[in-house]
Amino acid sequence: MTKLTKRLVEKPWGKDTLPAPFTAPAGSRIGEVWFEPPAELPSVLVKYIFTSDKLSVQVHPSDAEARQLGEHDRGKEECWLVIDAEPRAALGVGFHKPVGIDEMRQAALDGSIEDLLVWHPVVAGDFFYIPAGTVHAIGAGVSLIEIQQNSDITYRLYDYGRPRELHLDRGSAVAKGEPYDPALRFHLPASGTVELARGPYFLAHRVDGVPDDALLSKYSAPCLVIPRAGTVTIGADTVEVGECAVAGAVTDVHFDPQGACILVRAA
Template sequence: MLLPTRTVEKVWGRDSLPAPFIAPEGVRVGEIWFEPQPELPELLVKYLFTSEKLSVQCHPDAEQAKAAGLGRTGKEECWLVVAAEEGATLGVGFNEEIDTETMRAAALDGSIEHLLTWHRVQAGDYFYIPAGTVHAIGPGCSIIEVQQNSDITFRLYDYGRPRELHLDQGISVARGTPHPDTLRGSIPTSGHATLVDGPQFRLDLVDGVADDGLLYSYASKLLVVPLSGEVLVAGEVVAPGQCAQAPDLASVTFAPEGKCLVTAPTV
């Protein structure tokens, strides 16, 4: 089943998008969401397109969100870069471990931006971002984001823009640590790869036809996001730029020469 899309205009979005997307005239598209359905509400897939830096922010886990009265779902996510302008960067984690007092002071004076580790990125790079990871997206990035279906974001710093910050809440859940290098990498030029095998969701790259191990891992409902080549989900064609919900991996026919993301909750 193809998921319906929602186009979200943002001041930091772009009026020129990578194929297969086309921005409506006069619209700066920041996000394209694939609306979760009642049968699989736990995960949200969307594309992000940036022309400016996004805020320095973090997200709570489920226990922290519940304790704050913000719902039962926290937010873990993974970014896959699908296109990047020269010099594009993502800020994920800190250069070195810092305490909460240092983080608060840096958020207040803006130096927190420079304490983040900024990774120069290109198409194919991915970053798994557990809840509590302080992060920011730079300009010139086109990203597929797979996340828990939660909109809880704590902004720590926003470059002086007139938007609400959530300093106390953010500091209370933020990890003042570097991002582990085991949680990021680049997808291989050929072959399957597991991008995330976390407590909240699993995310895999399928190159060509899925193997038996993946069939076992995705024995129930999942989301399918083609990167190249069309796939069939229960007989329905799904092309790059689309996302579909499938009852299980056995119902998906992959393009022998294509690449595709598949993801499902693990809880």
């Protein structure tokens, strides 16, 4: 079976009305849809995130920092593709100006860190790459696809008074108190094949229609396929929007000439 197991995750900040094709079970607030990483590509995790409230201000370590801190997991780099946004929806990424460790820690304690962050207004089609060490927060009213290293390490710096554990020592040790690099964000054009991310851990493209030979050559290893319009076929499986599948190589995938999808592989 090439389709990945899909898991709907309830969150207090989730939504009871989801963008198509997803539906939330009655009485549930779904915050995330996870796709279990396959054995062929265990290092990359894909999820959808749906928010009705702000998520915590947080940061992730790099692989090296995770080892130095004695973590039993890899670090985390990630990227976001906004697929739907309510009016005034925003993503908090990076600071307005350089912030020292002591200032950041105090701001996390008194809540003013929220004001130190730059809140980027977003619409569907906005893309952000989030390197390890980038202080960030997903705002309310956002639906996005997150592609990340398959890691569960998150250091919460501020959580709006919610009764969850904060990680100020570890978070301030790895956080970069600096503005966000504008070269790491862009808005996708309405059509065309676009490289989304070429980081140290994964490569990702938005593909319109059938990929050309140049792109095919970049995905000769196992890859994830995330349909965004139309369907793709891998072997006997038809993969639809809202699903994710693994292919041994992109040459195993039959693309819809009128469709669009996201391809992801390990770097």
